[in-house]
Every structure is written in C-alpha cells, then in structure tokens.
Amino acid sequence: MMQLDCPWCGKRDENEFVCGGTTHIQRPPLSASDRDWGEYLFFRDNPKGLHLERWRHASGCGQWFNLARSTVTHDIVSVYAMTDPAPR
Amino acid sequence: MNYSAWSLLRGALAGHRNWSPAWAPCEPKSRYDAVIVGGGGHGLAAAYYLAKNHKVSNVAVLERGWIGGGNTGRNTTIVRSNYLYPESARLYDFSLKLYEGLARDINYNIMLSQRGLVLLAHSRHDLDAMARWANAMRMNGIDAEMLTRDQVAALAPALDLSPTARLPIVGGFTQRRGGTARHDAVAWGYARAASRLGVDIVQNCEVRGFVFESGRAVGLETSLGTIRTERIGIAAAGHSSVLAKLAGFSLPVTSYALQALVSEPIKPLLDTVVISPGTGAYVSQSDKGEMVIGAMLDLFPSYAQRGSFAVEQSIIAGTLAMFPAFSRLRMLRQWAGIVDVVHDSSPIIGPTPVPGIYINCGWGTGGFKAIPVGGWTLAHVLATGENHPLAEPFQLERFVSGRLIDEAAASGIAH
Amino acid sequence: MSSGRLGAPFGTRIDRTRKVGFQFNGRDYQGFQGDTLASALLANDVRLVGRSFKLHRPRGIFSCGVEEPTGLVDVGEGARRTPNLRATLVEVHEGLVAASVNCWPSVGFDVGAVNDWLSAMLPAGFYYKTFMWPDWHLFEPWIRRAAGLGRASGLPDPDHYEEISAVADVLVVGAGLAGLSCAVAAAAAGASTVLLASSATLGGRLEWRADPRILALVAEARRLDVRILTRTLAFGVFDHNLLCAVESLSSITAGAQRPQGVLRERLWKIRARHIVAANGAFERPMVFPDNDRPGVMLAAAAEKYAYGYGVACGRRVVIASNCDSAYAVASSLRAAGVEIAALVERRPPSDVAAAADGLRVISEAAIASVAGTRAVHGCTVVSVAGGTRPEKIECDLILSAGGYAPAVHLHSQAGGKLRWLDDSAMFVPMARRPGSSASVLAPVCSRRPTRPVMRPSLAGRSPGEAPCRPCPWAASVARSRAPTCRV
Numbered sequence: 010m011m012q013l014d015c016p017w018c019g020k021r022d023e024n025e026f027v028c029g030g031t032t033h034i035q036r037p038p039l040s041a042s043d044r045d046w047g048e049y050l051f052f053r054d055n056p057k058g059l060h061l062e063r064w065r066h067a068s069g070c071g072q073w074f075n076l077a078r079s080t081v082t083h084d085i086v087s088v089y090a091m092t093d094p095a096p097r
Numbered sequence: 098m099n100y101s102a103w104s105l106l107r108g109a110l111a112g113h114r115n116w117s118p119a120w121a122p123c124e125p126k127s128r129y130d131a132v133i134v135g136g137g138g139h140g141l142a143a144a145y146y147l148a149k150n151h152k153v154s155n156v157a158v159l160e161r162g163w164i165g166g167g168n169t170g171r172n173t174t175i176v177r178s179n180y181l182y183p184e185s186a187r188l189y190d191f192s193l194k195l196y197e198g199l200a201r202d203i204n205y206n207i208m209l210s211q212r213g214l215v216l217l218a219h220s221r222h223d224l225d226a227m228a229r230w231a232n233a234m235r236m237n238g239i240d241a242e243m244l245t246r247d248q249v250a251a252l253a254p255a256l257d258l259s260p261t262a263r264l265p266i267v268g269g270f271t272q273r274r275g276g277t278a279r280h281d282a283v284a285w286g287y288a289r290a291a292s293r294l295g296v297d298i299v300q301n302c303e304v305r306g307f308v309f310e311s312g313r314a315v316g317l318e319t320s321l322g323t324i325r326t327e328r329i330g331i332a333a334a335g336h337s338s339v340l341a342k343l344a345g346f347s348l349p350v351t352s353y354a355l356q357a358l359v360s361e362p363i364k365p366l367l368d369t370v371v372i373s374p375g376t377g378a379y380v381s382q383s384d385k386g387e388m389v390i391g392a393m394l395d396l397f398p399s400y401a402q403r404g405s406f407a408v409e410q411s412i413i414a415g416t417l418a419m420f421p422a423f424s425r426l427r428m429l430r431q432w433a434g435i436v437d438v439v440h441d442s443s444p445i446i447g448p449t450p451v452p453g454i455y456i457n458c459g460w461g462t463g464g465f466k467a468i469p470v471g472g473w474t475l476a477h478v479l480a481t482g483e484n485h486p487l488a489e490p491f492q493l494e495r496f497v498s499g500r501l502i503d504e505a506a507a508s509g510i511a512h
Numbered sequence: 513m514s515s516g517r518l519g520a521p522f523g524t525r526i527d528r529t530r531k532v533g534f535q536f537n538g539r540d541y542q543g544f545q546g547d548t549l550a551s552a553l554l555a556n557d558v559r560l561v562g563r564s565f566k567l568h569r570p571r572g573i574f575s576c577g578v579e580e581p582t583g584l585v586d587v588g589e590g591a592r593r594t595p596n597l598r599a600t601l602v603e604v605h606e607g608l609v610a611a612s613v614n615c616w617p618s619v620g621f622d623v624g625a626v627n628d629w630l631s632a633m634l635p636a637g638f639y640y641k642t643f644m645w646p647d648w649h650l651f652e653p654w655i656r657r658a659a660g661l662g663r664a665s666g667l668p669d670p671d672h673y674e675e676i677s678a679v680a681d682v683l684v685v686g687a688g689l690a691g692l693s694c695a696v697a698a699a700a701a702g703a704s705t706v707l708l709a710s711s712a713t714l715g716g717r718l719e720w721r722a723d724p725r726i727l728a729l730v731a732e733a734r735r736l737d738v739r740i741l742t743r744t745l746a747f748g749v750f751d752h753n754l755l756c757a758v759e760s761l762s763s764i765t766a767g768a769q770r771p772q773g774v775l776r777e778r779l780w781k782i783r784a785r786h787i788v789a790a791n792g793a794f795e796r797p798m799v800f801p802d803n804d805r806p807g808v809m810l811a812a813a814a815e816k817y818a819y820g821y822g823v824a825c826g827r828r829v830v831i832a833s834n835c836d837s838a839y840a841v842a843s844s845l846r847a848a849g850v851e852i853a854a855l856v857e858r859r860p861p862s863d864v865a866a867a868a869d870g871l872r873v874i875s876e877a878a879i880a881s882v883a884g885t886r887a888v889h890g891c892t893v894v895s896v897a898g899g900t901r902p903e904k905i906e907c908d909l910i911l912s913a914g915g916y917a918p919a920v921h922l923h924s925q926a927g928g929k930l931r932w933l934d935d936s937a938m939f940v941p942m943a944r945r946p947g948s949s950a951s952v953l954a955p956v957c958s959r960r961p962t963r964p965v966m967r968p969s970l971a972g973r974s975p976g977e978a979p980c981r982p983c984p985w986a987a988s989v990a991r992s993r994a995p996t997c998r999v
Contacts, residue, residue, distance in 0.1 A: 055398065113632075
C-alpha cells in the first residue's frame with residue numbers, strides 16, 4: 010500500500026485517495042471532431058514507467074493534486090499542484 | 098506422441114524416460130508467414146488456429162518471458178459466458194463451446210470443470226437486475242436460471258446464509274455451463290498442439306521495435322534478431338500499449354494490477370464458483386483443494402504484478418463476508434497480473450492503424466474465458482485479412498464512432 | 513517418563529512440574545508445559561504423523577521449526593478447528609485435540625496409500641495426460657477428494673482479530689544474533705527500532721541454549737526501548753516499505769475451555785524507513801532414496817529436541833552429511849546419551865575438519881536406501897568412490913546435515929533478486945540499490961572449515977567475523993536522514 014504525500018495533509022495511506030488517471034489532458038472545444046473527442050475520452054499513453062497522474066484525497070481534505078509515479082516500481086518522484094505544468 | 102492412460106502405462110514401464118518434449122524449444126528463423134507477439138493463452142491459441150483452421154503453419158509465437166507467465170498464469174481460472182449484449186453473448190459463448198471440446202481437440206486435459214457459476218443477490222434490486230440479465234442471456238440462447246435462497250444454500254452450503262450476514266443472500270442466478278479450467282493446462286496444451294502442427298514457439302524473445310517499408314510493417318526487431326514477416330498479431334494483454342507505442346499507434350487501454358490469492362489446500366468444501374457483485378469477490382476451490390480468490394482491480398495504473406495490500410485486505414474482507422468459515426485458513430500465495438482495461442470492458446480484435454499489424458487486446462479482467470475465441474478470431478483476421486463475424490463489433494473504431502459495447506455497465510461485472 | 517524423554521538438565525524449554533494432557537488421533541498422551549505438539553509426540557514415540565499429498569506416503573516430524581514440511585495436523589474441534597498447522601509450531605496446552613491430515617480411515621491404515629503402489633503411473637502432471645475420455649467430470653470428484661490436506665470446519669470463526677499500525681525508523685525482522693545486534697546498534701544510534709521474532713523466545717537458532725551473547729543483547733535492547741514483538745511473523749513487504757506481520761495471541765496458549773470469542777491474532781502494518789531482513793538460515797536435507805520416511809530428520813532439529821525439549825528422537829543414529837556442522841551435532845547428541853552408529857560423510861577425508869574421538873566416520877559415502885516405511889529401522893551405506901561393499905547399519909534415526917542456506921523468502925517477496933554461490937551451493941540476496949531496505953545474512957556454515965560468512969548487501973562493508981560486534985551499517989543508517997526508502 011503506497012503512502013502518498015498530500016500537499017495539505019501530509020503522508021497518508023493510499024486507501025484514503027482516489028486516482029483520477031493521467032493528468033495534463035486538455036479537453037478539446039465542443040466543436041472538435043468525433044475523432045478528437047474519441048481520442049480525448051479514451052486514448053491514453055499508458056506508459057510502462059514514469060506516469061503523470063492526478064489524485065484526490067477523498068477521505069481527507071478532498072483536494073486534487075498531481076503526482077509523477079513509476080507504474081513499475083511505484084516510486085513517487087514528485088508531488089505538485091494541479092495548476093503546475095508537467096515537471097521536466 | 099499421443100497422451101492417454103495407455104501412454105502413461107507405457108511411460109511407467111519405461112521409467113518415464115520415453116516422453117518427448119511437449120513443445121520443441123527453438124531459436125527464431127529470419128522469416129515467417131505470420132508472427133504473433135505474446136505467448137500467453139490468446140497468442141498460443143491464435144497460432145494453433147492459424148495452423149489448424151487456415152493451414153498457415155509457418156508461424157512463430159514470440160514470448161518475452163516464458164509461455165503462460167503473464168495473465169494466463171495469474172487468473173482465477175473461471176470460464177463463463179454470462180454477458181448481456183448479443184455481440185458479447187455470441188463471442189463468449191463461442192469461446193465456452195470451444196472450451197467444451199478443447200481437451201479432445203488438442204489432446205491435453207485442460208480439466209474443464211463445468212461445476213456452475215452462482216451469482217449472489219443481496220437485495221430485491223439485485224434480483225430484479227439479475228432477472229433482466231438472465232433473460233437477456235436466454236434470449237441469446239445461453240443457459241441461465243434464477244435461484245431461490247434455498248437453491249443457493251444447496252449449491253454452496255459454506256456461504257453465510259444467516260439473517261445476520263453482512264450481506265444477506267436473498268437468491269441469485271446461475272449459469273450451469275460455467276465453471277473453471279486449469280489455466281496452465283490451457284497454455285501448455287495450446288503450445289503443444291501448435292508445436293505439433295509446425296509452429297515455432299520462441300521464449301526469452303523480446304520485441305523491441307518494428308520494421309517498416311512504405312508505411313507497412315514488414316518485420317520485428319527482437320532480442321534474438323530481426324524477423325521478417327507479412328502479418329503481425331499482437332496478443333500481449335497489459336503490455337499492448339508498450340507495443341503499440343513501438344509501432345506508432347495509440348490504444349484506449351490502461352494497465353492495472355488485478356490480484357488473486359490462493360489458500361492452503363484443504364479437503365473439498367466448495368463445489369461451485371461463487372461470485373458476489375455486492376463485494377466484487379469471486380471464489381472457487383481448485384482441484385488441488387486451494388481456495389482461489391479474486392476481486393476488484395487496484396484502481397491506479399500499474400505494471401508491477403504485485404498489488405496493493407489495502408486492496409488485498411478488501412478482497413479478503415469481501416470473501417469472508419460470504420464465507421466466514423474461511424477466516425481460519427492461511428493464504429499461501431498472492432500475486433497480480435497486468436490487465437488491459439478499456440472503458441466499455443469489451444475487447445479489441447482486428448486491424449490497427451498500422452498496415453500489417455493486427456491486435457487482440459482489451460480483455461481486461463476477463464481474458465481467460467475468452468482464450469479460445471480470442472485465438473480463433475485473431476487467427477482469422479491474420480489469415481484472411483477480414484474480421485471474423487464474431488469480432489466485427491469489437492473494432493478500434495468504436496472509440497471514435499461511439500458504438501461502445503458497454504459490458505461494464507450492462508452485466509455489472511467489474512472489468 | 514516415556515521412552516523418548518531425556519532426564520534433566522535436558523529440556524530447557526519444558527517445565528517438568530506441569531504435565532499437560534492432549535489428544536492426537538483420538539488417543540490420550542501426556543506432555544509438559546513448553547512442549548510443542550511435535551516434541552510431545554516424539555517424546556511419546558509417535559513417529560507416524562501424516563501422509564503425503566499425492567502418494568499418501570507415511571510421513572513424520574522432519575524439523576524443529578517453521579520449515580516443517582510433513583508434520584501437518586488439524587488442531588481444535590468444531591468452529592475452532594484449524595487445518596494444516598505445523599506440529600512444530602503448536603504449543604501444547606491442556607485439552608488440545610489434534611488429528612493427522614489427508615488420511616482415511618486413519619494415518620496408520622490409509623486407503624490413499626494405494627496411490628503409492630500406483631506411483632509409476634502417477635508422475636508429475638499425469639492428470640494432463642489422461643482423464644480426457646470419456647469426460648474429466650467423471651474423474652474430478654475422486655481427484656478432489658484425494659487432494660487437499662486438512663479439513664476446514666465450515667463453521668463461522670468465533671474468534672476475533674484486530675489490526676494495528678506502527679511506524680519505525682528501523683524495522684528488524686528476526687531476533688537471532690544478527691537481528692538483535694542490528695536492533696541494538698540502531699537503537700543506540702537514536703533510531704526508533706522495532707524487532708520482530710516469529711517464536712515466543714528470542715535468539716533464533718541460539719534461543720534454546722541460554723547463550724550469554726543473546727542474553728546480553730536482549731537486555732541491552734530492552735534498555736534502549738527497542739519495541740520487541742514476539743510470536744510475530746512477518747509475511748510481506750508492500751509498497752513504500754509497509755511490512756505486514758501477524759502476531760499470534762491466545763489461540764496457542766489458552767486452555768481448551770475458552771470463553772466465546774477470544775482475540776486470536778493481530779495484524780501489524782508497520783511503515784518503516786529501513787527494513788532489515790535477518791531471517792537466518794535453514795538446514796538443508798541430504799538427498800537419498802526414501803529420505804522422507806518417519807525417522808529421517810534434520811540434524812540440528814534432533815539437537816534442539818534433545819537440549820531444548822528433552823526429547824531423544826532416536827537412540828541409535830546415522831548422520832548423513834556434507835559439511836562440518838554435522839560433527840558438532842554428533843558431539844552434542846553423544847553428550848545426551850544418544851549412540852551415533854556412523855557419520856556418513858559425502859566429502860573425502862581431506863575436506864573434513866578434525867572429527868571427535870570415538871566417532872565412526874565413513875568418508876566419501878552416501879546412503880543408498882532406507883529400511884522401514886512407518887519408522888526407520890536401518891539404512892544401507894555405499895561408497896561413492898566405489899570399491900567397498902555396501903554396508904547395512906541398524907538405526908532408528910537418520911539425520912540429514914546438508915549445510916545451511918539463507919532464508920531469502922522475505923527478501924524475494926519484497927522484490928529482491930538472488931545470486932547463486934557455486935562454492936556453497938546456495939542462493940543469497942543480491943545487493944540492492946543504496947538507500948533501500950537491506951538484507952543481513954546470519955552466519956552460515958560453509959563446507960570449508962569454519963569461517964562464518966556474513967554478507968550484508970550494502971556496499972562498503974567487508975565480510976565480518978562473529979556478528980556480535982555492533983553493526984556499523986545499522987548505526988549509520990539510523991543517523992542518516994536519507995529520503996524515504998523504497999522496497
């Protein structure tokens with residue numbers, strides 16, 4: 010069970026959180042094509058390695074934040090705000 | 098050499114020194130008519146059906162590790178075809194019918210045990226939803242029966258049927274043709290049958306890239322050299338996105354850990370497969386005596402094949418809510434697979450945006466029951482270039498057109 | 513006193529003033545407070561304890577600890593029936609009821625033994641090669657009934673369980689010499705330290721010997737406020753160094769008449785910055801035909817039964833060996849009044865450390881066969897080099913001294929890789945990247961005379977000598993404020 014470092018509440022066990030999937034995905038405008046909508050809704054990189062994802066502290070403060078985590082080792086490389094850009 | 102009781106007797110007389118290898122280990126050739134990437138059940142079945150149905154035997158199955166070492170070796174061995182939509186019903190029931198004749202077909206005892214599948218209803222609403230589900234199955238020609246509480250009790254007396262149960266049981270429904278099959282036997286049986294028809298099975302061979310000519314895939318770069326071929330079939334489950342990226346296309350797949358665990362072996366206590374949509378847990382007892390338990394996904398992307406302890410606790414809690422007697426059993430082993438989940442919990446079988454590359458993926462948590470049909474339909478499209486009618490509704494395009502076949506919502510089974 | 517029992521001062525763990533009555537397979541026996549079910553059965557000359565999984569071969573007690581492969585029993589009745597417990601880990605209490613597994617109608621006369629006669633037809637995986645005609649369903653019920661070991665009760669469990677979390681700077685798994693040293697060093701350097709011991713007493717392989725080093729370390733650990741959990745077995749390491757362990761509470765020690773619902777076990781979830789696996793080593797069996805018969809045991813186990821439990825597992829012993837540890841066991845057992853008929857040494861005389869006077873050593877030899885199916889009554893020894901005639905030796909106990917291999921289970925479960933050592937023929941943990949959980953090996957016997965080998969897997973530490981010196985690695989790690997380590 011991972012331990013996530015919530016920016017507001019500190020280190021808490023993973024089962025207090027809900028994973029919101031890949032982060033930094035921009036919703037296309039409503040005028041976008043079916044193909045663009047389909048790609049936005051469904052297609053994902055699904056990397057084997059470093060994944061940028063968003064989490065919500067559902068059983069805590071309820072806030073969203075971003076994480077850079079390895080999907081292989083589950084090491085968490087960094088935690089950053091929803092409004093921050095992707096780390097290098 | 099044919100397997101039979103007679104062959105065992107002959108083996109006994111020869112001190113078991115006369116057996117030929119079940120499949121011939123080999124280095125890959127430089128050229129094949131078709132190459133399948135992924136040596137799990139789906140890939141091996143596809144190779145077998147390519148040779149058997151389509152007489153294409155100049156085929157290689159490339160497996161990064163050892164055959165059946167991925168999800169095929171990590172599932173809870175349940176086979177069933179209780180899906181809601183007609184497209185799914187046809188697909189999965191064709192698979193179950195293939196399982197019914199498979200042992201004779203490939204001359205390998207896959208230990209198909211059609212001991213029935215019982216889904217528990219914990220409320221009046223569950224009963225209503227299950228009646229709809231059972232009716233849909235019957236309309237699609239698949240066996241399904243509603244069960245009263247007493248009938249559930251007769252099928253699985255170890256369940257907590259008391260009024261003080263955490264999740265009281267008010268009834269359920271069953272597919273009597275559902276049950277279990279020995280997962281390793283399915284992999285090894287298909288491998289042996291394919292090998293006997295001339296297919297090369299290559300282990301410890303990792304695909305690292307594809308070779309393109311005029312926009313068409315004409316070969317693969319592997320850890321054992323370059324292999325040229327006309328058609329490539331990808332059957333790599335949780336690693337589908339990794340291969341898609343190497344080939345330059347995208348998939349609507351996310352890979353998650355799906356855990357399973359087995360208890361110590363005990364004398365028979367449970368003679369059917371029990372599934373509780375209420376807790377998400379499913380339990381059966383293997384022929385060796387172990388309780389085989391699985392449940393919901395770990396809900397964050399993972400390729401680790403380990404699983405979170407918090408989810409393992411939920412799985413066990415769900416199991417004990419159904420079977421309080423299991424509380425004193427020790428769990429012997431726990432592990433996870435890498436399941437390729439798509440949003441509508443239905444597979445993707447057919448061509449990809451890259452000419453020459455076809456894919457069979459997206460089975461999520463439900464791939465084991467579909468090994469025969471997955472192999473059958475992938476073999477069909479590799480051999481003919483046309484989708485098999487069963488696979489036609491399950492194309493990559495549906496994620497753009499919106500024609501999803503949403504079994505996640507429909508049959509309520511966590512995929 | 514039953515024939516298997518040795519007089520005082522043997523039996524440091526038993527209290528001869530407190531007799532305990534228990535039942536095994538419906539018959540009444542007596543043991544002492546402190547006995548395990550295994551030691552009490554051996555003291556009562558009960559050799560046949562169970563049957564093997566497939567062939568239903570007669571099986572007995574093989575070891576004296578957690579590595580017991582064959583002495584499996586169902587303990588308790590009704591809703592408290594617990595299947596497949598290792599008799600070596602069950603502490604006897606007044607009124608304990610236990611039964612053999614996987615046999616019918618009895619362990620002495622088991623219908624399943626017919627499988628052993630048919631064993632030639634039942635090689636590994638035989639069920640894949642047959643049972644296809646007419647239908648697997650016809651054969652499946654019989655296979656299922658023959659399979660499985662113990663029997664679960666099928667009734668709801670009346671006992672309670674709780675869960676508790678803890679946090680530590682350094683978590684040491686294993687309270688033998690290495691583990692205690694690490695815990696003491698870490699605590700002395702200021703780390704909050706937790707130490708887990710799977711058994712009731714501390715000291716690992718030395719726990720029954722009242723070893724002064726152990727006693728000193730335990731006293732020091734308590735003085736430094738190391739949190740020590742006994743009867744606590746670590747079963748897994750999970751993401752971000754979460755170690756889970758199960759602590760056994762009342763079920764093992766309570767009397768038969770217990771109130772409704774006792775607290776039986778406690779699940780510990782311990783988040784640690786550093787985890788040290790100091791799980792010790794297991795003795796390995798020697799390989800020879802029928803080496804699974806009741807009356808074939810591990811050498812150190814026989815020594816522990818004699819000294820720790822006051823039980824002679826046999827009166828005339830043959831020891832099969834390929835390493836030096838067998839000679840110490842031979843001396844130990846002779847001091848307990850056990851006759852060593854021969855020590856069957858695999859190695860040539862040049863490889864062997866000096867043996868004790870009066871010990872008959874047959875060099876470059878191996879056991880070719882075992883006489884007796886329900887209980888060993890002899891063996892045949894042959895020369896490996898050839899030239900001499902096979903020799904039949906009468907004995908009622910054959911001990912295996914195959915050398916020690918580290919217990920790498922926790923390391924492997926945590927995702928660690930293993931490395932093969934050719935000269936010692938064993939797997940050892942491979943070094944992990946710096947900053948993550950470490951593994952510390954207990955001293956193991958090598959086949960060459962004596963240097964204990966301790967191979968901590970972090971860089972910068974050379975193989976040390978006796979590990980009772982303070983463990984500098986543990987101290988430096990405790991002092992560091994390094995980033996959170998990973999599994």
